[in-house]
Amino acid sequence: MIPSSEVARAINYHRQESLVVSTSAALRDWHQVSDRRDLDIDLTDCMDRAPAVGLGLSIAQPNRRILVLDCDATLRTDLGSLGTIGEAAPANLVHFVLEDADHTSTDGTPIRGLDRIDFEGMARSAGYAHACRYDNLEEFLIGMEEIMRRPGPVLVAVRVMPDAEPPPFPERTMAQGWAEVRSALTQ
Secondary structure, eight states: OEEHHHHHHHHHHHOTTOEEEEEHHHHHHHHHHOSOGGGEEEESSOGGGHHHHHHHHHHHOTTSOEEEEEEHHHHHTTTHHHHHHHHHOOTTEEEEEEEETTOGGGTTOOOTTGGGOOHHHHHHHHTOSEEEEEOOHHHHHHHHHHHHHSOSOEEEEEEEEOOSSOOOOOSSOHHHHHHHHHHHHHO
16 A cells, blocks of 8 residues: 555655646545645545546646546446546546545445446446556556557556545635736736
8 A cells, every 4th residue: 555645745746747637535635735726626525526527627728638636436426427538538637546445535434346346347347548546555666657658548556555544635715826827927
């Protein structure tokens, strides 16, 4: 398992000018490390919509890489989004799914069957161009360069262990975040 904060740091290191859509537990870690909050979309009120928002952005911004930082519990509520993304086949989309090893995102309560879901296999069968899985930090760090070069859609499942004390959610509202992103994209 990989510390979730290390996953966020690695993604931030490789992001360049990518738009990043993050939600749930992934958002908690992401907003602590992001160097470009003006290119971050924080989904706090519609957590299960991260893949759909990422797909919409990938279509609207075809020349920019779109990164979706999702969580296993939130993706489970809308598995159909994998098929929609696979069908649309956006070459600029990378979908990270953080698989929460100790169920921190649900206050330690396991969701029945969640540990058996094969997000990598589901993404492949849904039409993603590439799917991979990591549970070792060194392998993840080495793989990130290739992940960011591959044409998408790409799904990256990462088995994480959240920090003992999760960071708080960001202070800014979704509306404030969207306004910052719109401003950055129009400059």
